[in-house]
Amino acid sequence: MLQELLQRLPDQFESERLIIRAPKPGDASAINTAIVESYKELKPWMPWCQSIPSLTESDSFTKEACINYQSRADLPLLIFRKKDGYFVGASGLTRIDWNVRRMEIGYWCRSSLAGTGFITEAVGRITRFAFESAAANRIEIRVDSRNERSSRVPEKLGYKLEALLRQDSLDASGEAMRDTRLYAMISLQELEPIFIPA
Numbered sequence: 400m401l402q403e404l405l406q407r408l409p410d411q412f413e414s415e416r417l418i419i420r421a422p423k424p425g426d427a428s429a430i431n432t433a434i435v436e437s438y439k440e441l442k443p444w445m446p447w448c449q450s451i452p453s454l455t456e457s458d459s460f461t462k463e464a465c466i467n468y469q470s471r472a473d474l475p476l477l478i479f480r481k482k483d484g485y486f487v488g489a490s491g492l493t494r495i496d497w498n499v500r501r502m503e504i505g506y507w508c509r510s511s512l513a514g515t516g517f518i519t520e521a522v523g524r525i526t527r528f529a530f531e532s533a534a535a536n537r538i539e540i541r542v543d544s545r546n547e548r549s550s551r552v553p554e555k556l557g558y559k560l561e562a563l564l565r566q567d568s569l570d571a572s573g574e575a576m577r578d579t580r581l582y583a584m585i586s587l588q589e590l591e592p593i594f595i596p597a
Contacts (some may be wrong), residue, residue, distance in 0.1 A: 431457035
Protein backbone atom coordinates (compact mmCIF):
# COMPACT_ATOMS: atom_id res chain seq x y z
CA MET A 400 0.00 0.00 0.00
CA LEU A 401 2.80 2.45 0.87
CA GLN A 402 4.54 1.65 -2.42
CA GLU A 403 1.35 2.40 -4.36
CA LEU A 404 0.98 5.68 -2.49
CA LEU A 405 4.54 6.71 -3.33
CA GLN A 406 4.10 5.87 -7.01
CA ARG A 407 0.97 8.04 -7.21
CA LEU A 408 2.58 11.19 -5.80
CA PRO A 409 2.20 14.01 -8.35
CA ASP A 410 5.26 15.86 -9.62
CA GLN A 411 3.38 19.16 -9.73
CA PHE A 412 0.46 20.94 -8.09
CA GLU A 413 -0.79 24.52 -7.80
CA SER A 414 -2.06 27.10 -5.35
CA GLU A 415 -3.90 30.29 -6.26
CA ARG A 416 -0.78 32.17 -7.40
CA LEU A 417 1.90 29.49 -7.58
CA ILE A 418 3.07 26.40 -9.40
CA ILE A 419 4.87 24.01 -7.06
CA ARG A 420 6.76 21.15 -8.66
CA ALA A 421 9.58 18.67 -8.44
CA PRO A 422 12.96 19.88 -9.72
CA LYS A 423 13.96 19.31 -13.34
CA PRO A 424 17.48 19.21 -14.83
CA GLY A 425 17.09 22.64 -16.47
CA ASP A 426 16.29 24.47 -13.20
CA ALA A 427 19.87 25.12 -12.07
CA SER A 428 20.21 28.57 -13.61
CA ALA A 429 17.02 29.94 -12.03
CA ILE A 430 17.98 28.49 -8.64
CA ASN A 431 21.51 29.87 -8.84
CA THR A 432 20.34 33.35 -9.84
CA ALA A 433 17.93 33.48 -6.88
CA ILE A 434 20.58 32.30 -4.42
CA VAL A 435 23.10 34.87 -5.67
CA GLU A 436 20.45 37.59 -5.35
CA SER A 437 19.49 36.45 -1.84
CA TYR A 438 22.86 35.38 -0.44
CA LYS A 439 23.12 38.00 2.33
CA GLU A 440 19.61 37.23 3.58
CA LEU A 441 20.00 33.43 3.37
CA LYS A 442 23.46 33.09 4.90
CA PRO A 443 22.45 33.66 8.57
CA TRP A 444 19.84 30.89 8.43
CA MET A 445 20.85 28.31 5.81
CA PRO A 446 23.84 26.01 6.39
CA TRP A 447 24.00 25.26 2.64
CA CYS A 448 24.38 28.97 1.83
CA GLN A 449 27.65 29.88 3.55
CA SER A 450 29.26 30.75 0.22
CA ILE A 451 27.83 31.73 -3.15
CA PRO A 452 27.45 28.57 -5.25
CA SER A 453 28.76 28.30 -8.76
CA LEU A 454 26.37 27.37 -11.54
CA THR A 455 28.07 23.95 -11.62
CA GLU A 456 27.31 23.47 -7.91
CA SER A 457 23.69 24.49 -8.45
CA ASP A 458 23.48 22.03 -11.33
CA SER A 459 24.81 19.23 -9.12
CA PHE A 460 22.27 20.14 -6.42
CA THR A 461 19.45 20.13 -8.98
CA LYS A 462 20.41 16.70 -10.33
CA GLU A 463 20.56 15.28 -6.80
CA ALA A 464 17.18 16.85 -5.97
CA CYS A 465 15.66 15.21 -9.07
CA ILE A 466 16.98 11.82 -7.96
CA ASN A 467 15.71 12.31 -4.42
CA TYR A 468 12.21 13.16 -5.61
CA GLN A 469 12.06 10.18 -7.94
CA SER A 470 13.31 7.81 -5.24
CA ARG A 471 11.07 9.48 -2.62
CA ALA A 472 14.06 9.78 -0.26
CA ASP A 473 13.04 13.44 0.09
CA LEU A 474 10.46 15.48 -1.78
CA PRO A 475 12.24 18.71 -2.79
CA LEU A 476 9.92 21.23 -4.43
CA LEU A 477 10.46 24.42 -6.40
CA ILE A 478 8.06 27.37 -6.33
CA PHE A 479 7.20 29.44 -9.42
CA ARG A 480 4.88 32.40 -9.86
CA LYS A 481 1.96 31.18 -11.94
CA LYS A 482 1.44 34.33 -14.00
CA ASP A 483 4.92 34.36 -15.57
CA GLY A 484 6.87 31.30 -14.41
CA TYR A 485 9.28 33.41 -12.33
CA PHE A 486 11.25 31.37 -9.77
CA VAL A 487 10.16 32.31 -6.22
CA GLY A 488 12.11 29.93 -4.00
CA ALA A 489 12.24 26.38 -2.76
CA SER A 490 10.58 24.18 -0.18
CA GLY A 491 9.73 20.53 0.13
CA LEU A 492 9.37 17.62 2.50
CA THR A 493 12.53 16.33 4.16
CA ARG A 494 13.60 14.03 7.01
CA ILE A 495 10.81 11.71 5.98
CA ASP A 496 10.00 8.61 8.01
CA TRP A 497 7.68 6.71 5.66
CA ASN A 498 6.81 4.13 8.34
CA VAL A 499 5.40 6.78 10.66
CA ARG A 500 4.69 9.20 7.79
CA ARG A 501 6.37 11.99 9.67
CA MET A 502 8.04 14.70 7.59
CA GLU A 503 9.47 18.19 7.85
CA ILE A 504 8.89 21.25 5.66
CA GLY A 505 11.73 23.67 4.97
CA TYR A 506 11.56 26.78 2.81
CA TRP A 507 13.34 29.84 1.47
CA CYS A 508 12.31 32.78 -0.71
CA ARG A 509 14.31 34.95 -3.07
CA SER A 510 14.90 38.37 -1.50
CA SER A 511 13.08 40.41 -4.15
CA LEU A 512 9.81 38.56 -3.36
CA ALA A 513 10.04 38.56 0.44
CA GLY A 514 6.90 39.89 2.08
CA THR A 515 4.57 38.89 -0.78
CA GLY A 516 2.99 35.97 1.10
CA PHE A 517 4.23 33.51 -1.52
CA ILE A 518 6.05 31.31 1.00
CA THR A 519 3.11 31.14 3.39
CA GLU A 520 0.89 30.24 0.44
CA ALA A 521 3.35 27.61 -0.78
CA VAL A 522 3.87 26.02 2.64
CA GLY A 523 0.10 25.90 3.17
CA ARG A 524 -0.35 24.13 -0.16
CA ILE A 525 2.56 21.76 0.54
CA THR A 526 0.99 20.96 3.91
CA ARG A 527 -2.21 20.00 2.12
CA PHE A 528 -0.20 17.92 -0.39
CA ALA A 529 1.54 16.12 2.48
CA PHE A 530 -1.70 15.17 4.21
CA GLU A 531 -3.77 14.43 1.10
CA SER A 532 -1.24 12.88 -1.29
CA ALA A 533 1.49 11.54 1.01
CA ALA A 534 -0.87 10.50 3.85
CA ALA A 535 1.22 12.36 6.43
CA ASN A 536 0.47 11.76 10.11
CA ARG A 537 2.73 14.53 11.36
CA ILE A 538 4.43 17.51 9.72
CA GLU A 539 7.12 19.51 11.48
CA ILE A 540 8.68 22.90 10.81
CA ARG A 541 11.90 23.77 12.65
CA VAL A 542 13.02 27.39 12.82
CA ASP A 543 16.02 29.10 14.36
CA SER A 544 14.48 30.95 17.32
CA ARG A 545 16.05 34.23 16.15
CA ASN A 546 14.40 34.04 12.71
CA GLU A 547 11.14 35.86 13.41
CA ARG A 548 10.14 36.20 9.74
CA SER A 549 10.44 32.45 9.19
CA SER A 550 8.51 31.70 12.39
CA ARG A 551 5.52 33.70 11.15
CA VAL A 552 4.92 31.17 8.34
CA PRO A 553 3.87 28.19 10.54
CA GLU A 554 2.13 30.50 12.99
CA LYS A 555 -0.10 31.98 10.27
CA LEU A 556 -0.95 28.52 8.97
CA GLY A 557 -2.07 27.08 12.31
CA TYR A 558 0.97 24.99 13.19
CA LYS A 559 1.33 24.50 16.94
CA LEU A 560 4.52 25.53 18.71
CA GLU A 561 5.30 22.32 20.58
CA ALA A 562 8.71 23.15 22.01
CA LEU A 563 11.65 25.48 22.21
CA LEU A 564 14.63 23.15 21.87
CA ARG A 565 17.44 24.90 23.71
CA GLN A 566 20.89 24.62 22.19
CA ASP A 567 19.81 21.62 20.15
CA SER A 568 21.98 22.25 17.10
CA LEU A 569 24.62 24.46 15.56
CA ASP A 570 23.58 27.64 13.80
CA ALA A 571 23.96 28.05 10.04
CA SER A 572 27.61 29.06 10.35
CA GLY A 573 28.41 25.93 12.33
CA GLU A 574 30.20 28.04 14.93
CA ALA A 575 27.60 28.67 17.64
CA MET A 576 24.73 26.84 19.32
CA ARG A 577 21.18 27.80 18.48
CA ASP A 578 17.74 27.33 19.95
CA THR A 579 15.09 25.86 17.66
CA ARG A 580 11.36 26.42 17.61
CA LEU A 581 9.56 23.16 16.81
CA TYR A 582 6.17 23.61 15.17
CA ALA A 583 3.96 20.68 14.21
CA MET A 584 0.62 19.81 12.65
CA ILE A 585 -1.08 16.41 12.88
CA SER A 586 -4.30 16.99 10.96
CA LEU A 587 -5.38 18.88 7.87
CA GLN A 588 -8.24 20.31 9.95
CA GLU A 589 -5.66 22.41 11.83
CA LEU A 590 -4.61 24.24 8.66
CA GLU A 591 -5.78 27.85 8.65
CA PRO A 592 -7.16 29.44 5.47
CA ILE A 593 -4.36 31.28 3.70
CA PHE A 594 -4.63 35.06 3.40
CA ILE A 595 -3.58 36.21 -0.07
CA PRO A 596 -2.52 39.89 -0.22
CA ALA A 597 -4.27 42.02 -2.85
